[in-house]
Structures are given as structure tokens and as C-alpha cells.
Amino acid sequence: MASPGADIDGDALGVGVDLTLDPCPCGGTLRPHRFECEEYDATSLLGVPVILAGRFMGNRCDKGGETTLPGKLHDVLTERVGLLQMPLAP
Numbered sequence: 644m645a646s647p648g649a650d651i652d653g654d655a656l657g658v659g660v661d662l663t664l665d666p667c668p669c670g671g672t673l674r675p676h677r678f679e680c681e682e683y684d685a686t687s688l689l690g691v692p693v694i695l696a697g698r699f700m701g702n703r704c705d706k707g708g709e710t711t712l713p714g715k716l717h718d719v720l721t722e723r724v725g726l727l728q729m730p731l732a733p
Contacts, residue, residue, distance in 0.1 A: 665702070667704040667706065667707065667709060669704060669706055669707040669709065670706060671704040671705045671706025671707055672704065672705050672706070673702035673703070673704055673705075673709075673711065674702065674703060674704075674705050675700060675701075675702060676700070676701055676702055676703035676710065677698065677699075677700055678695075678698065678699050678700070678701055678710075679698045681696070682694050682695070682696050683695040683696070683699075683701070683710070683712075685712065685720060688711075688712060688717060688720075689717075689720060689721060689724055691724060691728070693720065693724055695712075695720070699712075699716065700713070700716070701713065701716070
């Protein structure tokens, strides 16, 4: 059984994402942001302890600095984390 947390390499995901300028709840604008060799704590988005590391595209608010992941990347991460939580068949 996989450990409760997972470290996922953003480089290995190979997800092409379309980033758009979306409003942020604080009144700013979520703009495309390249995360490089940073550790992004995706626990609150995925519901299990997950740290995303490496290079990947996301969004950062130009006013408050909040960060988030685009929907397509969120979907891929959810699938990968789900697979990590599944026990292997004997």
C-alpha cells in the first residue's frame, strides 16, 4: 500500500495546460506562472498529503500572490494520486 503522502515530479507529468486569465477572489487576476524546482503543497486541493516538485505551469494572483493549479493538471494529479493509493494485486 502506498504511503499516505506522495511526492510527484511535475516534469514527469507531461501535461499541456491552457492557462487563462481568471479573476481571483481577492480582486486580483490569476496569471500564468511557471513553477520551477519549487515544492507546491497540493494537499488542500487533492485531499491527501501531496507535494508537487519540479517544473510545471500554474497560476499566481497578481495582487495577493495566491497560487493554484489549472483544472487539467488537477485532474491528472487526482488520477495519479488515486493510483498510488490502490494496493497492488498479489
